[in-house]
Amino acid sequence: AQSVTQLDSQVPVFEEAPVELRCNYSSSVSVYLFWYVQYPNQGLQLLLKYLSGSTLVESINGFEAEFNKSQTSFHLRKPSVHISDTAEYFCAVRAPWGNTPLVFGKGTRLSVIA
């Protein structure tokens, strides 16, 4: 079975500052990893995912995440945040086979301050 820990429930950051949202996972097998974003009163949208290959994955809006197998981490980063990045971010994991649901972390609320 897999599990996900998002260490920070809330992260306030000033506009144009860098940010890192932490995600650690636990699994006895290889995994697929995902970051989702949820804007207020909306469903979740996929931000980026790691399936295989390059350990650094990027989204179209400037976020990136790096898969670190030795540290079992998949931290999300952005070098310069905007007000519009204010949202809740969820890390998720699943085994690369079978038909099981994603396992989600509890989420990190990113608040960007002007």
Place this chain on the structure above:
Amino acid sequence: SQTIHQWPATLVQPVGSPLSLECTVEGTSNPNLYWYRQAAGRGLQLLFYSVGIGQISSEVPQNLSASRPQDRQFILSSKKLLLSDSGFYLCAWSDLGQAGNEQFFGPGTRLTVL
């Protein structure tokens, strides 16, 4: 392209009343379907998932039930709502044939039980 619909968008119900939330998916066949609940500050809780018509897996024992009467329709029900059933209910689908089997979320239903 695939789309997912949920209705109603918001709902206010008295304690003890019944509940029926509906989710439909278009543009795909034989999807995996999921119901999640998101309570304030508690992240995403998987309630039910289904890999086919009439096949429902329950993750959390409670007074809710789910049904899948058609391939692309997933219904969440309750005979008698509790105050603790308040929350944001999200439906999601995934396709085992897609790389990563990532989940796509609907817009959600905000349920308030008074």
